Amino acid sequence: MLKKYKPFLRAGAIDTMAYRFNILIWAGITVCEVACLVFLWLAVYRSGAGGMDAQIHGFSYREMISYVVLTTIFNFVTFNNDTLWNINTDIKKGTIGNYLIKPISYRGKFSATCLGSLLTMTVMFGLPFYTAALVTLGSLGFLPELSFPAFFAHLGLFLLAGLCAALLNDAISYIFGVLCFYTSSGWGLNSLKVTLISFLSGTLLPLAFFPAGLRELVSWMPFAGMSQNPILILMMKYDLAASLRCVALSAVWIVVLELLAKLLFSHAVRKVTVQGG
Amino acid sequence: MIEVNELTKVFRKPIRGNGLSGMVKTLFSRQYEELRAVDGISFSVPDGEIVGYIGANGAGKSTTIKMMCGILTPSSGSVLIDGAEPYRKRRQVAQRIGVVFGQKTQLWWDIPLIESFKVLKEIYQVSDGDYAERMAFLGEVLDITRFLSQPVRTLSLGERMRADLAASMLHNPRILFLDEPTIGMDVLVKEKIRLAIHALNKTYGTTVVLTTHDMTDIEDLCSRIILLEKGTILYDGPLNRLKNRFGNLKTLTLTVPADVRAETASALSPELAVSREDGRLILRFDADRLPLEQVIQYAFRDLRAMDMKIAEISVGDVVKTILAQQEAADSRADAARNNGGKNDAEKV
Numbered sequence: 075m076l077k078k079y080k081p082f083l084r085a086g087a088i089d090t091m092a093y094r095f096n097i098l099i100w101a102g103i104t105v106c107e108v109a110c111l112v113f114l115w116l117a118v119y120r121s122g123a124g125g126m127d128a129q130i131h132g133f134s135y136r137e138m139i140s141y142v143v144l145t146t147i148f149n150f151v152t153f154n155n156d157t158l159w160n161i162n163t164d165i166k167k168g169t170i171g172n173y174l175i176k177p178i179s180y181r182g183k184f185s186a187t188c189l190g191s192l193l194t195m196t197v198m199f200g201l202p203f204y205t206a207a208l209v210t211l212g213s214l215g216f217l218p219e220l221s222f223p224a225f226f227a228h229l230g231l232f233l234l235a236g237l238c239a240a241l242l243n244d245a246i247s248y249i250f251g252v253l254c255f256y257t258s259s260g261w262g263l264n265s266l267k268v269t270l271i272s273f274l275s276g277t278l279l280p281l282a283f284f285p286a287g288l289r290e291l292v293s294w295m296p297f298a299g300m301s302q303n304p305i306l307i308l309m310m311k312y313d314l315a316a317s318l319r320c321v322a323l324s325a326v327w328i329v330v331l332e333l334l335a336k337l338l339f340s341h342a343v344r345k346v347t348v349q350g351g
Numbered sequence: 352m353i354e355v356n357e358l359t360k361v362f363r364k365p366i367r368g369n370g371l372s373g374m375v376k377t378l379f380s381r382q383y384e385e386l387r388a389v390d391g392i393s394f395s396v397p398d399g400e401i402v403g404y405i406g407a408n409g410a411g412k413s414t415t416i417k418m419m420c421g422i423l424t425p426s427s428g429s430v431l432i433d434g435a436e437p438y439r440k441r442r443q444v445a446q447r448i449g450v451v452f453g454q455k456t457q458l459w460w461d462i463p464l465i466e467s468f469k470v471l472k473e474i475y476q477v478s479d480g481d482y483a484e485r486m487a488f489l490g491e492v493l494d495i496t497r498f499l500s501q502p503v504r505t506l507s508l509g510e511r512m513r514a515d516l517a518a519s520m521l522h523n524p525r526i527l528f529l530d531e532p533t534i535g536m537d538v539l540v541k542e543k544i545r546l547a548i549h550a551l552n553k554t555y556g557t558t559v560v561l562t563t564h565d566m567t568d569i570e571d572l573c574s575r576i577i578l579l580e581k582g583t584i585l586y587d588g589p590l591n592r593l594k595n596r597f598g599n600l601k602t603l604t605l606t607v608p609a610d611v612r613a614e615t616a617s618a619l620s621p622e623l624a625v626s627r628e629d630g631r632l633i634l635r636f637d638a639d640r641l642p643l644e645q646v647i648q649y650a651f652r653d654l655r656a657m658d659m660k661i662a663e664i665s666v667g668d669v670v671k672t673i674l675a676q677q678e679a680a681d682s683r684a685d686a687a688r689n690n691g692g693k694n695d696a697e698k699v
Contacts, residue, residue: 081470171422172457177445178474344424344438 078178079186086190090154091198101199104150111142131282136216137309143207144305145277151200152240152300154191157184158267161251162260170346181248181335188244192237218310228310231317235304238324242300245331246271252335255342276302296331299324353396353419353526353558357428360389360414388414390582391428398525401552401559403573403590407674411582412562413452416530419560420450432526446475449524451515453531458503464514465499468521475522482521488554489517492547509540516544520551526558527551533565545571566667578670580677593669598637605632605650606658619649632656 090097119135122128126135133141161184164170173180211217250267254260272278274297281289281302292298303320306312312320366382368374389411396402406412417423419430421437421444430437437444451457458467472482490496493513498506506514516532529548533541545568551557563569569576569590576593578586586593609630616632617625623646624635632654636646643661650656 078474078476081473168455171417171452172455174422174441175420175445175448175450175457176474177442179442346423 079182082183082186083190083193086187086192087194088190089187090191090194097199101150104146108143108146111146112139115139115142131280133280133282136214137311140211140216140309141280141305143211144204144308145301147200147203147207148236148239148301148305149277151195151203152192152236153243154195155188155240155243155247157188157244157247158251158254158260158264160184161248162254165254165258165346174343174346181332181339184248185241185244188240192240196236224310224314227314228307228317231314231321232304232308235299235307235317235321235324238321238328239300239304241328242296242324242331243271245328245335246296249331249335249338252338252342255345271297271300274298275300280306294323296324296327299327352398352431352433353560354431355395355415355419355428356393356431357391358389358393358415358418358425358430359387359391359427360411360418360423361426362386362388387582389418389425392579392582392584393428394577394584394587396558396560398558399552399556400575401548401561401573403569403576404560404562404579405564405569405576405670406579406585410579412579413530415579416450416528416560416562420448420528421445446522447525449519449522449527451512451519451527451529451532453512453529453534456503456511456515458511458514458518460504461502463500463502464495464506467503467514467518468499471518471521477522481523485521485523488550489520489547492543492550493517494543509536512536512540513543513547516547520557523555524557526560529559529561531562531564533563533568541565541568548572566665566670569666576666578673580674581681585673585677590666594664594666596669597664597672599639600664601636601638601643601646602662602664603634603646603650604660604662605634605654605656606630607632607654607656611654616654619646619653 115135115138119126119128119130119138122130128134130138161170164173170180173183208217212220246267250263251260253263257263274292274295276298281292281298284292299320303312303324307317307320363383363385365377366384368376392411392415404412404415414423418425419432419437421441424438432444433447435444437448458464459470468486471477477485490499493516495510495513495517498510498514503511503514512532516529519527519529527548532548533544536544548559548561549572552559559572561568561572573590575588576586576590577584578593586596611632613625613627613632616634617623620636620641622636622641626633626635634646634650647659650659
């Protein structure tokens with residue numbers, strides 16, 4: 075049954091590289107962003123009461139810089155996702171009909187494309203970027219002393235958490251995309267999605283900086299699993315048990331969101347009106 | 352087997368105000384207008400039949416097709432494709448049907464045509480053997496082999512349409528829905544498409560539902576016609592019966608000497624309608640009531656005809672007449688309603 079989706083997996087993998095120039099520019103911008111964030115955090119620590127040795131919400135400046143660098147790479151590699159826009163286009167141009175008359179699930183098509191694109195991004199960019207970042211940060215002494223079996227266990231869990239993050243992001247994009255059936259426009263929904271995720275996933279700030287109540291609430295939501303948790307697993311800030319819990323929580327959320335997406339789609343598809351003819 | 356039962360589709364359209372103030376108003380309150388695109392139609396199509404689904408623009412043809420292939424969900428009533436409702440059992444039905452929308456391609460724009468076919472092969476799980484056989488058949492009847500390696504965007508409209516048809520037939524669907532497959536095609540391409548539909552129907556026993564505005568398509572392909580107007584069925588039956596709906600109408604165009612006048616020419620029978628156009632005499636009559644040979648004899652002997660052309664009424668003429676009658680009846684009904692001082696425009 076899954077064989078049907080192979081062409082979409084392949085298309086996701088190939089199309090990601092079709093806009094090579096686009097990706098390179100994006101990579102360049104990302105590097106500048108990281109540089110800004112690094113200097114921002116250095117300034118914060120320098121001007122703080124405890125100076126450079128202070129811990130702010132459990133983060134030393136070394137950890138904070140590692141966190142910022144790794145999160146940025148992570149977002150770049152994992153969230154290469156056009157699901158929302160593709161659904162929006164399908165609705166606006168009426169091309170959704172082309173998929174509704176084929177014996178495949180509309181959702182499955184996007185999952186396969188997402189996995190294909192994740193594969194390409196991980197091999198083409200993830201591998202060199204993570205290696206460079208880990209080697210540099212490690213040699214500067216920013217990362218904890220590596221003990222090899224433990225590191226590989228964390229690396230394995232990190233990859234698993236990364237896969238979960240990509241699937242969570244795709245599920246959320248899909249749900250927001252399906253909401254375009256009701257609004258007929260994707261702009262507002264996309265901004266909402268991007269803002270929600272970048273705030274609640276710990277991309278802007280680790281969740282440790284949030285007030286206690288909010289932090290507790292957000293830690294049960296799917297967003298932390300999309301950025302903060304995978305990185306803290308990689309940095310070995312979480313022990314193995316905590317890491318496993320994070321991955322398990324993400325897996326549960328994937329199931330919940332997919333069910334929600336299914337319900338929403340079966341309602342929304344009745345609202346399809348293909349214009350003209 | 353297609354069964355359509357009391358099928359209705361109502362679209363709700365927001366009524367938008369004009370200008371800036373109208374726009375601001377629509378932002379806060381919305382009035383809706385209901386459009387009954389398809390209004391309680393029923394029919395069934397047995398396996399292996401080719402049905403022409405015709406009607407004016409906006410009659411509801413495409414809306415019906417979209418409900419039959421599972422894109423749109425009916426407002427009420429039902430469609431059954433081999434016993435399954437396409438909008439509920441979407442994937443199951445999709446495997447059994449093929450669809451072509453003449454106005455939109457379903458092929459992947461940027462990749463070579465053959466790659467599109469390979470993707471479809473995987474999506475529909477066509478076995479290697481079936482794929483080879485089908486490609487050979489389609490390559491022959493639709494003549495697509497020549498441009499298989501070209502990206503779809505570089506194909507001409509005629510080539511693209513043939514490619515789209517081939518794509519819809521690749522998985523050997525039991526039922527084929529063709530929504531204006533000959534739109535914008537030249538006569539040769541139209542011919543090729545008709546032959547292909549015939550060949551498919553003969554070889555695989557495929558049921559075909561075809562919408563078109565080209566009456567030649569209908570006369571060449573369809574044994575049965577469903578005529579739709581404003582969402583309701585005006586006629587459903589064999590092509591011949593539709594043709595003879597107004598009798599066995601014939602038109603004789605005669606070249607006659609200048610002194611033969613239209614008034615004297617109609618002396619033969621009150622059944623004969625005569626007019627003079629561009630120096631020619633046009634005789635119209637129902638051949639079932641006034642035998643053709645009698646009129647021909649009369650034309651040569653009494654009217655001293657030098658040349659003659661006989662034409663029978665075309666399906667197009669009949670459809671035109673039915674639609675015109677319907678429109679006249681509608682406007683009479685509207686006028687009667689307006690005189691009663693009522694305005695029935697449905698507003699919610």
